[in-house]
Amino acid sequence: xxxxxxxxxxxxxxxxxxxxxxxxxxxxxxxxxxxxxxxxxxxxxxxxxxxx
Numbered sequence: 001x002x003x004x005x006x007x008x009x010x011x012x013x014x015x016x017x018x019x020x021x022x023x024x025x026x027x028x029x030x031x032x033x034x035x036x037x038x039x040x041x042x043x044x045x046x047x048x049x050x051x052x
Contacts, residue, residue, distance in 0.1 A: 002049060009045035013038075016045040020052060 009016025017030040026048050034041030 002052070005049045006046055009049055010042055013041035013045035017048050020049050 005016050005019050008019060013034050014027060014030050017027050021027060026044075030041055030044050030048070033044050
């Protein structure tokens with residue numbers, strides 16, 4: 001399941017974070033990072049998923 005979440009995080013970083021932690025602090029941080037730059041959003045999303 002984590003592999004699927006990582007693939008989703010690469011395509012749509014906020015969705016990957018949402019699937020992992022729901023709507024919370026990390027979700028909103030990832031939205032902000034994705035708006036500032038797609039790569040920081042991906043890095044944060046993969047980090048949140050891998051940290052589990």
